[in-house]
Amino acid sequence: xxxxxxxxxxxxxxxxxxxxxxxxxxxxxxxxxxxxxxxxxxxxxxxxxxxxxxxxxxxxxxxxxxxxxxxxxxxxxxxxxxxxxxxxxxxxxxxxxxxxxxxxxxxxxxxxxxxxxxxxxxxxxxxxxxxxxxxxxxxxxxxxxxxxxxxxxxxxxxxxxxxxxxxxxxxxxxxxxxxxxxxxxxxxxxxxxxxxxxxxxxxxxxxxxxxxxxxxxxxxxxxxxxxxxxxxxxxxxxxxxxxxxxxxxxxxxxxxxxxxxxxxxxxxxxxxxxxxxxxxxxxxxxxxxxxxxxxxxxxxxxxxxxxxxxxxxxxxxxxxxxxxxxxxxxxxxxxxx
Amino acid sequence: xxxxxxxxxxxxxxxxxxxxxxxxxxxxxxxxxxxxxxxxxxxxxxxxxxxxxxxxxxxxxxxxxxxxxxxxxxxxxxxxxxxxxxxxxxxxxxxxxxxxxxxxxxxxxxxxxxxx
Numbered sequence: 313x314x315x316x317x318x319x320x321x322x323x324x325x326x327x328x329x330x331x332x333x334x335x336x337x338x339x340x341x342x343x344x345x346x347x348x349x350x351x352x353x354x355x356x357x358x359x360x361x362x363x364x365x366x367x368x369x370x371x372x373x374x375x376x377x378x379x380x381x382x383x384x385x386x387x388x389x390x391x392x393x394x395x396x397x398x399x400x401x402x403x404x405x406x407x408x409x410x411x412x413x414x415x416x417x418x419x420x421x422x423x424x425x426x427x428x429x430x431x432x433x434x435x436x437x438x439x440x441x442x443x444x445x446x447x448x449x450x451x452x453x454x455x456x457x458x459x460x461x462x463x464x465x466x467x468x469x470x471x472x473x474x475x476x477x478x479x480x481x482x483x484x485x486x487x488x489x490x491x492x493x494x495x496x497x498x499x500x501x502x503x504x505x506x507x508x509x510x511x512x513x514x515x516x517x518x519x520x521x522x523x524x525x526x527x528x529x530x531x532x533x534x535x536x537x538x539x540x541x542x543x544x545x546x547x548x549x550x551x552x553x554x555x556x557x558x559x560x561x562x563x564x565x566x567x568x569x570x571x572x573x574x575x576x577x578x579x580x581x582x583x584x585x586x587x588x589x590x591x592x593x594x595x596x597x598x599x600x601x602x603x604x605x606x607x608x609x610x611x612x613x614x615x616x617x618x619x620x621x622x623x624x625x626x627x628x629x630x631x632x633x634x635x636x637x638x639x640x641x642x643x644x645x646x647x648x649x
Numbered sequence: 650x651x652x653x654x655x656x657x658x659x660x661x662x663x664x665x666x667x668x669x670x671x672x673x674x675x676x677x678x679x680x681x682x683x684x685x686x687x688x689x690x691x692x693x694x695x696x697x698x699x700x701x702x703x704x705x706x707x708x709x710x711x712x713x714x715x716x717x718x719x720x721x722x723x724x725x726x727x728x729x730x731x732x733x734x735x736x737x738x739x740x741x742x743x744x745x746x747x748x749x750x751x752x753x754x755x756x757x758x759x760x761x762x763x764x765x
Contacts, residue, residue: 315754424753431752563748564729568670568736570746593755597746603755628666631659632728638656639727646704 315435318389318407319510320420323442324451324458325413328471331502332442333410341506346392346404348385350412385409385420386427393433406510407434414457417464418574422598440509441465442499445476448483462487463542463574463620464595465494466527467509473498490542493529493577493618524591524609528577528618542574545626547633549615552583557637562592562599564632569624570597578617592617651703652685664689664699667732671740688712691739699731707731709738
């Protein structure tokens with residue numbers, strides 16, 4: 313069975329998530345889309361603003377999706393799949409989850425990554441974050457949730473650009489520093505190109521092939537950058553990494569920096585797997601199983617690990633990776649003697 | 650002395666960086682009594698002596714042991730265990746996680762590369 317793509321639309325209160333989603337659902341490119349909407353509060357309102365014809369829309373209104381209804385989300389997605397398989401609803405080809413404006417998207421992604429019932433049935437396509445062009449900078453200053461939402465995004469949609477030009481105001485540059493791997497798009501009255509919004513997946517069910525370099529944001533992260541709250545940087549290694557070193561490195565990161573590790577993406581030259589690079593992806597301490605490509609996507613065979621995290625020192629990670637590799641290499645030498 | 654200056658600088662950076670990650674103010678210095686040792690000195694709390702012996706791994710002891718309070722040294726084969734003990738000793742309230750590998754494949758393939 314081909315996994316169905318799941319995208320998560322997040323963004324702070326009033327940033328235009330529902331407007332964007334409402335417009336997207338009218339786009340033929342998003343026909344056959346099931347939507348799960350979560351709202352914070354006792355009375356669901358946002359779903360009333362979403363106009364849809366033949367899409368399946370499910371409302372979760374029992375609380376914030378990230379902290380109260382994570383189980384509900386998994387169950388709802390499972391129910392949708394079961395009803396689809398039984399022919400009770402149309403054969404939708406994508407699921408879009410709209411979070412509340414206050415949601416931390418990380419637990420939602422983790423739920424999708426770890427639930428065994430959904431594994432193989434769903435595939436995380438992209439995280440789309442809306443940012444208000446006029447109020448976005450102030451929101452980033454005042455609300456750490458909004459920083460996190462932007463930092464984990466694959467696509468950032470700057471909305472209401474008729475009110476403020478993000479390039480002129482500096483918002484676009486700030487978002488680029490915050491998350492250099494995310495493609496930035498703009499939307500006026502919610503209008504945004506669906507094809508550009510949903511082509512950020514590492515795995516493409518339409519079999520257009522995997523575009524790891526685009527997913528990785530390769531080239532966008534050249535050195536450590538930070539906006540005062542979140543740092544993003546790319547660790548590079550030209551020599552192949554030992555598999556044990558990579559495992560230890562991820563274990564140490566998860567153990568000591570777990571909650572602060574907003575996102576880690578990597579293309580790794582693993583010494584034990586010459587010619588078949590590993591793709592790694594983690595949100596906080598939760599990682600996908602590494603995926604092995606059949607070949608390198610281009611002539612550059614260096615390991616590239618992109619890290620987005622608040623306050624992490626790139627030099628510390630560099631030293632940690634080297635120290636662990638040095639240790640593993642010492643053990644190998646001792647075994648050889 | 651078994652290790653070169655680059656190794657010392659690297660380990661010192663790993664230890665001092667870990668202190669920052671745990672939210673502990675302090676310093677890491679070379680151990681004047683051990684060419685391959687370090688002393689981790691938090692601004693508050695007991696200082697720890699960290700020693701490395703090739704082939705044996707890491708040993709952690711209080712720099713200033715309390716008389717009569719015998720405390721076995723912490724022994725660790727690798728940096729992972731060393732960092733864990735230092736966090737537990739110096740920053741017991743710092744959040745600690747563990748690596749979780751999820752069930753969902755990244756590429757719609759299983760780990761052997763087969764399409765699901």
